[in-house]
Structures are given as C-alpha cells and as structure tokens.
Amino acid sequence: MTIAEQYENLVKTIRAYNPAADFDRIRAAFEYADKAHENQKRKSGEPYIIHPLAVAQIVAEELRLDSESIEAALLHDVIEDTAATHDEIAKLFSPTIADLVEGVSKLTRIQYATKEDEQMENLRKMLIAMSKDIRVILIKIADRLHNMRTMEYQSPAKQKQKSLETMEIYAPISHRLGMQRIKWELEDLSLKYLDPVGYEEIVSKLSVKQREYEAFMQRTQIQIDDRLNELGIEHIVYGRMKHPYSIYRKMFNQNKSLDEIFDLFAFRVIVENVGDCYNVLGVIHDIYKPILGRFKDYIGTPKPNGYQSLHTTVMGTDGIPFEVQIRTRAMHEIAEYGVAAHWKYKQGGQGAGTEGKYEWVRRLLENQEGADAEEYIHSLKVDMFSDEVFVFTPGGDVQNLPAGATPIDFAYAIHSAVGNHMVGAKVNGRIVTFDHVLKNGDIVEILTSKAGKGPSRDWMNIAKSSEARSKIRQWFKKERRDENIANGRSAFEAELKHCGIAMRDVLAADTLPGLLKKVSYPTLDDMYAAIGYGGFTAQKAVSRMQGELNRIARQHQAEKAAAEAEAKPARPEEPKPPAPKQVKSEQGIIVEGLDNCLVKFSKCCTPVPGDEIIGFITRGYGVSVHRCDCPNASPAKRVQPGQEGRWIHVSWGKNTNESYPTTLEVVCKDRQGLLLDISAALSSTNTFVLGIQSRSTEDQFAICRLEVRIRDSQQLAALMRRLNQISGVLKVNRPAG
Structure with a gap:
C-alpha cells in the first residue's frame, strides 16, 4: 500500500465513526509530518512517515479518538526526531496538540547516570502529562503497539529490551485503562521475543487443534443461543480462546503442559440491561454446572479501571470447563476500549473528558516523591500493575x-x-x-x-x-531526622569499608562537591537522612561515587609520579636492562613458565577476570583453569598422590577476552512475575544471557540457574547485587565443584 493509499484509508476510518472530524487540519498535520520526516527511514527501509500514519490508524480504528488525537498521532515524533519545536507546533496547530506531542516525546536531550534513572524520568514525565490529558498515554500505547508489530527489523538485544519494557509497563497500563484487546496483543508480541520457543510451541499446538476447538465453541454457542432465544432475552453471544500469553502464564504458574489446561475458552453474552445480566447468569447456571469459588460480580463492585461484567466458570456438557462473561452493551464498550470509550469529542475537539476518574495517576506521582529510580519503577509495577x-x-x-x-x-x-x-x-x-x-x-x-x-x-x-x-x-x-542521619552515616561507612574506600577520600574538600553532585544531594547529611529513612541506599551512593573516586585517585597518582620525577637529581646515563620477555596470554590467561599452551576454563566453577585462579595440567588438553575456591582445586586435592607438579600458578593477563561464560544460581520464593524481574536485572546490567533454567520445589521455592557471559568480576558483582535486590530472592551464588 502506498503512502497516499494509507492516508486515504485513515480518512475513511475516521469518517466512518466521526464524520464531523476536521479533515483539513488532519491533512495539514499529515503534510507537516511528511515534510519533517522526508529524509528519514525506518529500520525496515520504509519511509519514516509510514510509522506516524500507522499510529494514527491505530488511534482511529482501535480507539476511535477525536481529531486532536489523530493530529497529535501524526505529529508524535516531530519534536523528538526532527527540528520541530513545541512553539512551532502550538502556533501551526494548537497549544493542546503541542502538549500532546510533547507528552509523548521522550527526554532525549538529557544524560542520565543509569538506565533506570532515564526510564524513571521518562515514565514520570509521561504520567505528569497523562494526569493533565489522558490522551497522551493513549497515543503512546498506539505508538508502542505499532513498534511491537514491526519489531522483527530490530536487533535481538533491542527486541528483548523493548519487549520487556512493553510487558512490564505498557501492557499493564493498557490493563489499568481497561483496553483489553490492546493489552492482549502487546503481551503476545512481547512473549514472541522474550520466549520465542515457548510462544511458538503454544501457537503451533493451538493451530493443530484448531478444528477440534472451533467445533466445541460452536456447539456451546448454539446451546446458549437457543436457550436465551426460547426465553426471549435479546442478546449477542460469541466464544473466543484465551490468547497465547494468558495460556503461557497459566502453564508456567501451574507447571502444566497445554494438554493439561482445560479452561482455554471464554464466552461472552452481551445483553440490553443490568437485569438481563443476572437473568442470563441464572440461565447459564441452569444449563451447566457452576464451579464453586469461580464467580465474580464486577457489576456490583467494578474494577478501578471502570470494567464491569459478571464472570462465572462452568463445566460444559463435554466435561470441559469454560468461562462465561455477561455484560451490557455499554459495559462491553468500556471493556474493549477502556478509558478511550469516554473520549467522544465533538468537532473542534470540544467535549468533556473524564480524567477525574483517573485520580490514581496523580496518586502515583505523589507517592514516588523521595524515591530513587529502582524503587520508583518497582513501586509503579506494584501500584499500577x-x-x-x-x-x-x-x-x-x-x-x-x-x-x-x-x-x-x-x-x-x-x-x-x-x-x-x-x-x-x-x-x-x-x-x-x-x-x-x-x-x-x-x-x-x-x-x-x-x-x-x-x-x-x-x-x-x-x-x-x-x-x-x-x-x-x-x-x-x-x-526522626537525627536518627536517620546517624543510621544513614553508619550504613554508608560500612559500605565504603566493604568496597575498600577510606572515608577521608570522600570528605576531602576538593572531592566532596563532585561526589555530592553524583548522588544529587546538597549535603552529606541530606544523603545520610535519605539512606536512614529508606529513600536511597548506601550501595547506590557508593557505586555512584566510585567512578569519581577512582578518577581522582588516578589523577593524584599521576601528579605524585610527576613530582617525584622532577625531584630526582640528574644522573649519568646507565645502560638499560634488557626488556623483559613479553609473555603471551591465551584467552587472557598467563601460565607461569609456559608460552603458547592450550588453555581451557573449567565448567565446574567458570572463572571470570578478577577471580583468584589456579591451573591444572591435564593429559592432552592443556591447562585447565579453576577458581581457587573451587572444591576441585582445594589444597587437599593438590597434594593427592599423582598430582605432584600438575598444579601450576596462572594469572589474568592484560588482554582478556570481551566476555567469559559463567553460571549463577538464584534461590528464591516462588511467585508470579519472578522470571520477568530476573530478566529485567539481566537487561539493566547489560548482561548477555546464554540460557535460563528454573525449577520449583514442593515447599514453594524456585531455583533459577543463569548461564551468562561476563566481562569481569566487577560486572558480576553488580549483577549479583541487582539480583539480590529482587523481592523474594534469598541467595545468589556461583556454583563450584
């Protein structure tokens, strides 16, 4: 489809549900965006304007929003990716449209200390804009949906990063806004890249049994239809299967295969009024046997996102359980479109929105005051999702x-x-x-x-x-400010000691201002108080200061060396000693007394640069490198008969490999979302994953074995620290022996 055909299709979609839309302004927005993006291409090689057009199509077709939303969707990337400014958009279109576009744009011009800080500020900015005008997040979700639909053109690392962010942030926001259809699609597209094997297994098995499943749904639909027609209840009934991610989550949580999951089906009955909802419930319980404890009345107690429906799970005549959802037409519209169903704007964008119903957005912002980036994102997940x-x-x-x-x-x-x-x-x-x-x-x-x-x-x-x-x-x-300062100072000093940093280095007059800037506190007492009341952690404070302290230490060493060189008296030239023979390292390992020998890393303890290591001369396979704390390299093993002379001193050279495979074992309380949190930790520390295995124990614990590639012990320590911060994690260790 050409760009012109795509635009005409957009106009046709808008005309079908909003014939009074301002098509002149929509055309102007399209032409402005087309001109602004004219020299840009997407990763697929297509002209960039294809993306804003597709986002506007989603806003129109899936959400049925007003003219201003369509214009903002067409313009949503111009402030972020072109020379266009907020003032220019406000002047050419309107201040409201400029605010919508600005709200959807990321904070691209600011440098952040960590990826979490950047993600937090982007989310905070989006929530602030969203609290003023809910359409900001609707356009942003449409933007993310199209990006996920075209994710195959991105690198594998980008696919995983964006899919994880979508699963953790955008799908749950869609759920909170009641936009169930979009939520399901975002979850399925994310799963496709986060666990392609699991996704493909579910999709292929569903396609194999498609005829059998369709026949069951058709039989059940006819049974319900016939009985309601007999009673003269005006209705629409249809069945659907659970979407792949919903099945995947059930398989994972209950440790079952697809064949063991029977409640794969849900039927919807849409009626005219609330009285009919309860009448239909009685009819369903008359035809089929209800399953105890599986009835929910969201009409009497609506969900916070406005969702209303009756849910009951029953046993079908074929012995297959299924869910029935009963609701009115108005409830169905809110269930499908969520908050978007409230935004029925008149021509010119005038109309009454219902932002007041979404007071939780403002509460989310208020509740995060004083929280740091990781705490903010964790709290956001708990509160919102x-x-x-x-x-x-x-x-x-x-x-x-x-x-x-x-x-x-x-x-x-x-x-x-x-x-x-x-x-x-x-x-x-x-x-x-x-x-x-x-x-x-x-x-x-x-x-x-x-x-x-x-x-x-x-x-x-x-x-x-x-x-x-x-x-x-x-x-x-x-x-408790005084108590907080005392507790915070104690925790901070303990962490400094653990990292081998002297307190006097922090307190030095020439270094303290730069260090305080790194942690974003005006004084040390303010930082101590934050650590004391839980708004910040001693580990974060020290890790953010460490780089600056290392830089200052190197600078002092260089100055000291230069001063010593100047102070030395001139002496007659002495013959230079012969240069020491350069010892070549194999895979970053220097073997004492041997050159160019074969080196391999033992799989029992998987050492990485920074570990204390020892070598063992194998028969025919060169030198096997172990960690010194490996049970297979214990002092007792080294003195066993026949081992004399086979244990050899090895060390890490300067030219180590880019990364080394190693293994971590994470012991934790089993819970929903655990693997997603572990994946987030791996992503935030830029760790390359070779494989993840997990198993549950009978006493509700989970043991996850992570096969990863690591640059050095510093990156490994950062990853282990990050994993230890995950809720429910009891222990992170490196298996050996």
Missing part, C-alpha cells in the same frame, strides 16, 4: 489494594494519620497481626491510639502499596 484485592471498612465502603496487601496498607489508604497512629487491626472481628494478608471481601477495622509511637521501620518491608511505603517514609523523614 498488580492484581487487586477488594476489602471493606466497618461502614461498608470498598477499598481496593494491591494483591498481598496487609492492614498497614489499608490503614494508610484510609488516611496517613490513621496509619501513623495504628496500634492494632481486626479482620472480620478478629485481632490479626500487621503482616496478615487481606482477602477479597474482608471487613477491616484499624485500632488507633493517640499515644501510639508511630510506624516501625519493619512496616516498610510489610507494606505492599507504594502509597503506604511513601507515607511511612515521609513520617520518618519528618519525625
């Missing part, structure tokens, strides 16, 4: 909290004063501990006392919502 639990106050008001929430989360959701003065909690009339996990339908009562001492530091580990954690942090920040 976790499943919810619905509980009640004694007065009958509903509170929705993240899954796994405790009475602490409930207390702070009511009010920060309630949380700060909490001394106990009752659930369903019984006293419970603060770490009690709340369940759907619980009635929660918080016991308070003005004489209460305030929150405990342990509450930070118990609370699941970032709202509660943020309010606890604020209390400690305000009430």
Whole structure:
C-alpha cells in the first residue's frame, strides 16, 4: 500500500465513526509530518512517515479518538526526531496538540547516570502529562503497539529490551485503562521475543487443534443461543480462546503442559440491561454446572479501571470447563476500549473528558516523591500493575489494594494519620497481626491510639502499596531526622569499608562537591537522612561515587609520579636492562613458565577476570583453569598422590577476552512475575544471557540457574547485587565443584 493509499484509508476510518472530524487540519498535520520526516527511514527501509500514519490508524480504528488525537498521532515524533519545536507546533496547530506531542516525546536531550534513572524520568514525565490529558498515554500505547508489530527489523538485544519494557509497563497500563484487546496483543508480541520457543510451541499446538476447538465453541454457542432465544432475552453471544500469553502464564504458574489446561475458552453474552445480566447468569447456571469459588460480580463492585461484567466458570456438557462473561452493551464498550470509550469529542475537539476518574495517576506521582529510580519503577509495577484485592471498612465502603496487601496498607489508604497512629487491626472481628494478608471481601477495622509511637521501620518491608511505603517514609523523614542521619552515616561507612574506600577520600574538600553532585544531594547529611529513612541506599551512593573516586585517585597518582620525577637529581646515563620477555596470554590467561599452551576454563566453577585462579595440567588438553575456591582445586586435592607438579600458578593477563561464560544460581520464593524481574536485572546490567533454567520445589521455592557471559568480576558483582535486590530472592551464588 502506498503512502497516499494509507492516508486515504485513515480518512475513511475516521469518517466512518466521526464524520464531523476536521479533515483539513488532519491533512495539514499529515503534510507537516511528511515534510519533517522526508529524509528519514525506518529500520525496515520504509519511509519514516509510514510509522506516524500507522499510529494514527491505530488511534482511529482501535480507539476511535477525536481529531486532536489523530493530529497529535501524526505529529508524535516531530519534536523528538526532527527540528520541530513545541512553539512551532502550538502556533501551526494548537497549544493542546503541542502538549500532546510533547507528552509523548521522550527526554532525549538529557544524560542520565543509569538506565533506570532515564526510564524513571521518562515514565514520570509521561504520567505528569497523562494526569493533565489522558490522551497522551493513549497515543503512546498506539505508538508502542505499532513498534511491537514491526519489531522483527530490530536487533535481538533491542527486541528483548523493548519487549520487556512493553510487558512490564505498557501492557499493564493498557490493563489499568481497561483496553483489553490492546493489552492482549502487546503481551503476545512481547512473549514472541522474550520466549520465542515457548510462544511458538503454544501457537503451533493451538493451530493443530484448531478444528477440534472451533467445533466445541460452536456447539456451546448454539446451546446458549437457543436457550436465551426460547426465553426471549435479546442478546449477542460469541466464544473466543484465551490468547497465547494468558495460556503461557497459566502453564508456567501451574507447571502444566497445554494438554493439561482445560479452561482455554471464554464466552461472552452481551445483553440490553443490568437485569438481563443476572437473568442470563441464572440461565447459564441452569444449563451447566457452576464451579464453586469461580464467580465474580464486577457489576456490583467494578474494577478501578471502570470494567464491569459478571464472570462465572462452568463445566460444559463435554466435561470441559469454560468461562462465561455477561455484560451490557455499554459495559462491553468500556471493556474493549477502556478509558478511550469516554473520549467522544465533538468537532473542534470540544467535549468533556473524564480524567477525574483517573485520580490514581496523580496518586502515583505523589507517592514516588523521595524515591530513587529502582524503587520508583518497582513501586509503579506494584501500584499500577498488580492484581487487586477488594476489602471493606466497618461502614461498608470498598477499598481496593494491591494483591498481598496487609492492614498497614489499608490503614494508610484510609488516611496517613490513621496509619501513623495504628496500634492494632481486626479482620472480620478478629485481632490479626500487621503482616496478615487481606482477602477479597474482608471487613477491616484499624485500632488507633493517640499515644501510639508511630510506624516501625519493619512496616516498610510489610507494606505492599507504594502509597503506604511513601507515607511511612515521609513520617520518618519528618519525625526522626537525627536518627536517620546517624543510621544513614553508619550504613554508608560500612559500605565504603566493604568496597575498600577510606572515608577521608570522600570528605576531602576538593572531592566532596563532585561526589555530592553524583548522588544529587546538597549535603552529606541530606544523603545520610535519605539512606536512614529508606529513600536511597548506601550501595547506590557508593557505586555512584566510585567512578569519581577512582578518577581522582588516578589523577593524584599521576601528579605524585610527576613530582617525584622532577625531584630526582640528574644522573649519568646507565645502560638499560634488557626488556623483559613479553609473555603471551591465551584467552587472557598467563601460565607461569609456559608460552603458547592450550588453555581451557573449567565448567565446574567458570572463572571470570578478577577471580583468584589456579591451573591444572591435564593429559592432552592443556591447562585447565579453576577458581581457587573451587572444591576441585582445594589444597587437599593438590597434594593427592599423582598430582605432584600438575598444579601450576596462572594469572589474568592484560588482554582478556570481551566476555567469559559463567553460571549463577538464584534461590528464591516462588511467585508470579519472578522470571520477568530476573530478566529485567539481566537487561539493566547489560548482561548477555546464554540460557535460563528454573525449577520449583514442593515447599514453594524456585531455583533459577543463569548461564551468562561476563566481562569481569566487577560486572558480576553488580549483577549479583541487582539480583539480590529482587523481592523474594534469598541467595545468589556461583556454583563450584
């Protein structure tokens, strides 16, 4: 399809649902974008304008947004990728469109210390824009959807990075906004690149059984249709299969093969009014046997994103269980389009949006004050993307909290004063501990006392919502500054000692300002206070300072050497000693007394540069290199009969390889999303992955074995630190022996 044909197709789509759209302005936006991007190409080799056109098509066809949204979609990359400015877009089109385009653009002109910092600021900027105008995120999701549809032209590393970001950020935002169709497609496209083998296995098996599955769905649809027609209930009924990612997650969580998963099917019944919803529910339970505990009433208690429907799981006449969702037409429109269903704008973009319903966006921004990048992104995932639990106050008001929430989360959701003065909690009339996990339908009562001492530091580990954690942090920040400074200084000094850095190097007058700039705090006391109340970590502070301290140390050494050279008296020329013989290293290893010998790295302990190592002369395979702490190279092994003279001193040379394979074992509490968090840690440390194996134990633990390529021990230590920070990880070690 040519560019002109694509544009005509866009106009045709808009005309079908919004004939009053301003087509002159849409044409002007298209021509401006076409001109701005005229010399740019996509990775596929196509003209760049193809992408804005495709994004505008998604905004029109899938979301049915107003004229301003179409114009902003066509222009969404001009500020980021061309010489166009916000002022120019505001002047030529409108300030609103300029704000939409600016909101969708990334922060490309600023350098950040870490990838997490950059991701955090881009997300924060997007959320701020989104809180002012929800259409920012709708256009951004359309942009990401088209990028994922054309991801095959990117490098494998980029495919994995973008897919992980989509799975962790954009698919759950789509879910929170109620845009289920787009959420499913984003998840499936992400899975295709994150686990291509698993994705292909599911898709191929589904295609093999397609006829059998279609026959079952047709039989069931006819049964429901006939009974509702007999009763004179006006309706539409249709069936669908679960999408590949939904099946994949069920297989992974329940450790089952595709053949062992039976609830692959869901049927939708769309009726005229709420009364008919409950009538149809009775009919379904009459035809089929309901499965206990699998009924959910989202009409009486809607989800926070506005989703309403009745869900029930029943056993079909063929002995196959399936889900039935029952809703009205209006509910169905919100279920399919989510927040986009509320944006029915009149000509000229005038109309009433419902941003007020999305107060959670503003709360997300408020709750992240004082949090650093990793904490921000982790909290965002918990607050925005976790499943919810619905509980009640004694007065009958509903509170929705993240899954796994405790009475602490409930207390702070009511009010920060309630949380700060909490001394106990009752659930369903019984006293419970603060770490009690709340369940759907619980009635929660918080016991308070003005004489209460305030929150405990342990509450930070118990609370699941970032709202509660943020309010606890604020209390400690305000009430216990001196204590925070003392605790923060102690943690910081301990971390410095662990890294072999002297405190005097940090406190030196010529180095301190540069170091404080690295951690973004005006004074050391401010940094200590942040570490003390949990807004920052000692490990992060030292790792950000380390580069600057190393640079200063090298500078001092160079100055000292230059001063010594100047101070030495001139002496007569002496004959130079012969240059030492250059010892050639094989794969970065220098073998004492041998040159050009074959070197191989033992698979039992997989050493990397920086490890203490020892060599063993094998029979016919050269020198095998072990870590000194490997059980196969223990001092007892070295003195065994027949081993004399075969253990040899080896060391790392200057010219090491770009990377070395090694193995890590991660022991953790098994939970949903664990592998995604491990993948994020690998991605954030730029670690090349050779393979991941995981197994679950009967006592709800998981053991993940990671085969990776590592440059040196510093990169390995950073990766192990990052893995240890993941929720539920108990131990990270390097197998040996």
